[in-house]
Amino acid sequence: MPDATAVAPAWGRGLYLITPDDADTARLIRRVEATIGAATLLQYRNKAADAARKREQLALLRPLCAARGVPLIVNDDVALAAEFGADGVHLGEHDGDPREARERLGTDAIVGVSCYDDLARAGVAAKAGTSYIAFGAFFPSATKPNARRATLDLLRDSGAFGLPRVAIGGITPDNAPALIDAGADLIAVVGGVFDAPDPVAAAAAYRRCFD
Numbered sequence: 001m002p003d004a005t006a007v008a009p010a011w012g013r014g015l016y017l018i019t020p021d022d023a024d025t026a027r028l029i030r031r032v033e034a035t036i037g038a039a040t041l042l043q044y045r046n047k048a049a050d051a052a053r054k055r056e057q058l059a060l061l062r063p064l065c066a067a068r069g070v071p072l073i074v075n076d077d078v079a080l081a082a083e084f085g086a087d088g089v090h091l092g093e094h095d096g097d098p099r100e101a102r103e104r105l106g107t108d109a110i111v112g113v114s115c116y117d118d119l120a121r122a123g124v125a126a127k128a129g130t131s132y133i134a135f136g137a138f139f140p141s142a143t144k145p146n147a148r149r150a151t152l153d154l155l156r157d158s159g160a161f162g163l164p165r166v167a168i169g170g171i172t173p174d175n176a177p178a179l180i181d182a183g184a185d186l187i188a189v190v191g192g193v194f195d196a197p198d199p200v201a202a203a204a205a206y207r208r209c210f211d
Helices: 025-038 051-068 078-083 098-105 119-127 152-161 176-181 199-208
Strands: 014-018 039-044 072-075 088-091 110-116 132-135 165-168 186-189
Touching: 014 025, 014 199, 025 039, 025 051, 025 199, 039 051, 039 186, 051 072, 051 078, 072 078, 078 088, 078 098, 088 098, 098 110, 110 119, 119 132, 119 152, 132 152, 152 165, 152 176, 176 186
Parallel strands: 014 039, 014 186, 039 072, 072 088, 088 110, 110 132, 132 165, 165 186
Antiparallel strands: none
């Protein structure tokens, strides 16, 4: 097993902002522009969009992220990440091999893997050269109401792999500190920011959890 002391990545710790399923491209860009200042990473995820809409949205998100110095990660789709020169890709359990993703995107690419509630899967991901491992849902989530549930012990135990850890699922600024104390380097959020009455204030509140 790798040494438990992780080398801090260049992109650091903090809020991992994930885009909502928004069919209105202009509105999505406005929402991201308003909140990206608090983000460490931005993941483009739009399960409701067709291929043309995804390309339309990524074509605008890519320069926005570059201008703000926030790495852009594409959810599930290595080919789309490569097409737009994204900084990385996030892979679920049916989205391909992290090794193949890195070969396609380059040695400096951020390749993240969802490990859900599975420590063994995290170990396999670590051996495959993954950049970070993600666990959750930790709390009930409106985005994925039927998601498997992860525990704080799982988050702590996964520190043995020496990789940055992402926590996701129903996380609020109130419950995030417990996850950070257990070892989460990044808190991934969709609705907690974009469905909030004041998304800018919500994003800032998540960011402050790391202060």
